[in-house]
Amino acid sequence: MNTVITQHPSLYKIVVTHYLLAAISFLAIAPMLAFAVADLDGHYFQPHLLSITHIAALGWGTVIIFGACYQLVPVILDTELFSYKMAWLSIVTFYTGLLDFIYSFWIFEPGLHLQCGSLLLLTGISLFVANVFITSKKIKKPDVYQDFILTSCIWLLVTAILGVLMVFNFRYAFLPQDHLLFLKLHAHAGLAGWFLLLIIGVSAKLLPMFLVSTGQKVAWLKWCFPLLNVALLLFFIDTYFFGLNRFTYFIASLAFGGIVCWLIYVYQCFATRLRKKLDVAMSHTLISILLLILAIAVLPFIIFYQLKADVLAVRLTVLYGSILLLGWITSLILGQTFKTLPFIVWTKRYQHIAGTKTTLLPAQLYNTALLNIQFIAFLLFVVSFSFGLFLQLKWLIFIGVVCLAIVAVSYFINVLITLLKKSET
Amino acid sequence: MISFEITDENFAFKMEILNALSTVLDPELQVNIIDLGLVYDIAVLKSEQSIQISMTLSSPHCPMGGAIVNSVENCISHYFPLYKPQVNVVWEPAWSFEQITEEGKKQLGM
Numbered sequence: 184m185n186t187v188i189t190q191h192p193s194l195y196k197i198v199v200t201h202y203l204l205a206a207i208s209f210l211a212i213a214p215m216l217a218f219a220v221a222d223l224d225g226h227y228f229q230p231h232l233l234s235i236t237h238i239a240a241l242g243w244g245t246v247i248i249f250g251a252c253y254q255l256v257p258v259i260l261d262t263e264l265f266s267y268k269m270a271w272l273s274i275v276t277f278y279t280g281l282l283d284f285i286y287s288f289w290i291f292e293p294g295l296h297l298q299c300g301s302l303l304l305l306t307g308i309s310l311f312v313a314n315v316f317i318t319s320k321k322i323k324k325p326d327v328y329q330d331f332i333l334t335s336c337i338w339l340l341v342t343a344i345l346g347v348l349m350v351f352n353f354r355y356a357f358l359p360q361d362h363l364l365f366l367k368l369h370a371h372a373g374l375a376g377w378f379l380l381l382i383i384g385v386s387a388k389l390l391p392m393f394l395v396s397t398g399q400k401v402a403w404l405k406w407c408f409p410l411l412n413v414a415l416l417l418f419f420i421d422t423y424f425f426g427l428n429r430f431t432y433f434i435a436s437l438a439f440g441g442i443v444c445w446l447i448y449v450y451q452c453f454a455t456r457l458r459k460k461l462d463v464a465m466s467h468t469l470i471s472i473l474l475l476i477l478a479i480a481v482l483p484f485i486i487f488y489q490l491k492a493d494v495l496a497v498r499l500t501v502l503y504g505s506i507l508l509l510g511w512i513t514s515l516i517l518g519q520t521f522k523t524l525p526f527i528v529w530t531k532r533y534q535h536i537a538g539t540k541t542t543l544l545p546a547q548l549y550n551t552a553l554l555n556i557q558f559i560a561f562l563l564f565v566v567s568f569s570f571g572l573f574l575q576l577k578w579l580i581f582i583g584v585v586c587l588a589i590v591a592v593s594y595f596i597n598v599l600i601t602l603l604k605k606s607e608t
Numbered sequence: 609m610i611s612f613e614i615t616d617e618n619f620a621f622k623m624e625i626l627n628a629l630s631t632v633l634d635p636e637l638q639v640n641i642i643d644l645g646l647v648y649d650i651a652v653l654k655s656e657q658s659i660q661i662s663m664t665l666s667s668p669h670c671p672m673g674g675a676i677v678n679s680v681e682n683c684i685s686h687y688f689p690l691y692k693p694q695v696n697v698v699w700e701p702a703w704s705f706e707q708i709t710e711e712g713k714k715q716l717g718m
Contacts, residue, residue, distance in 0.1 A: 392669070393636065395666065457716055458718075536682065537675065538631070538683030539686035546638065
């Protein structure tokens with residue numbers, strides 16, 4: 184008999200802890216944004232926006248991805264996670280550091296607290312990366328999906344190290360180049376290196392399973408992987424020495440080519456799916472992909488206006504970052520949470536009786552009406568917030584923030600419903 | 609879809625097992641494993657008091673693989689308590705959508 188994937192007994196608690204912490208972080212974003220609406224028409228390098236960016240990228244995006252990775256490592260790497268204790272140590276140091284970090288940024292006290300917070304974050308990230316890499320030593324059959332996951336972990340580490348250097352640079356000013364230049368490198372290592380590569384690797388594996396697709400070609404992923412990584416490396420080298428310049432267009436087009444390869448793969452998954460009806464969770468995924476395309480469409484304009492030293496570049500950069508963090512990544516999480524969390528809950532609660540009597544199915548563990556409200560509120564948020572940012576209309580931004588609060592509350596309640604739904608046994 | 613020779617001495621018993629297994633659902637697709645074409649063979653070993661199920665999964669990395677296999681074992685133990693379940697997961701022949709029954713296709717909206 185061949186091995187099949189089973190749920191490790193320690194998995195439930197660690198994954199659920201990550202999902203809950205991420206949901207709490209997400210709840211905090213809307214009130215923080217409400218306090219910072221006045222800052223959104225200024226430069227992005229200011230305390231409140233840095234604080235919000237980091238709670239979105241780390242507390243929300245990265246925490247939930249850590250949790251999902253622990254759940255999906257057996258699927259993607261085809262082997263058991265190396266250490267659950269290490270996973271606990273990672274999240275404890277990471278989240279403690281994050282709280283310290285976010286608070287220090289919010290009040291802008293770039294001293295000991297911010298430094299300790301950043302070092303704790305780096306420790307948590309290093310533990311996560313070490314756990315994944317030690318696990319990967321047991322890989323029986325290497326494939327391109329694993330390449331994406333492992334490389335994304337390296338980029339995450341690069342992002343964190345750059346972040347720590349920048350934190351210490353606030354006090355000791357030792358970096359040889361402008362702080363904003365390092366911010367560009369830090370942001371792109373995080374967004375394109377960590378989030379994008381990881382999302383591509385995981386989605387390439389999961390989409391065909393959820394959609395029961397039959398005609399996707401892995402060759403597209405094999406083109407996507409080098410294109411994105413070469414683009415990132417070139418961006419690092421070129422931007423470090425020369426800043427943004429005309430060559431940046433070429434680098435952006437390489438990255439664009441890589442993303443197009445992935446989009447073709449995703450299209451093939453959707454086009455050849457056996458399961459025709461898309462549920463709300465998968466619709467969120469589809470919206471997420473569209474938002475990524477929208478963000479990429481903004482990128483050449485940022486380069487163009489930056490080269491002209493036009494102030495519009497700053498506004499577009501805020502829009503670009505918002506669409507990526509609160510649009511692309513958030514939409515993906517909002518949907519995929521209700522694809523992955525119900526399974527881990529179902530496996531714990533119903534697996535022992537499944538097959539003997541009728542049980543609830545994973546899709547029946549969450550509230551569908553609430554998920555619909557979440558979806559509609561999210562669409563309203565994206566439209567009002569993006570237009571509000573672009574047109575500098577504070578009332579429209581505020582409507583967007585209210586919609587985001589509705590999304591976060593619906594999401595949090597639905598996560599609790601999924602976790603607390605009474606077993607019918 | 610799996611079928612049995614009517615001349616098989618265990619024909620009626622195997623049909624009972626088949627009916628029981630058709631209550632086991634793929635938790636993600638919400639279609640039973642018989643209509644999905646996941647079950648390849650059912651063997652009854654009366655001397656060993658065991659029921660052997662040869663089955664596959666829609667993907668070798670199916671996150672719900674363990675849960676589905678466990679459900680099959682639960683099902684056999686529950687409906688046929690005198691028999692020990694033995695589930696063999698095989699990857700040859702690989703599962704394909706042609707193995708889904710008409711009813712399964714209807715449920716998937718194909």
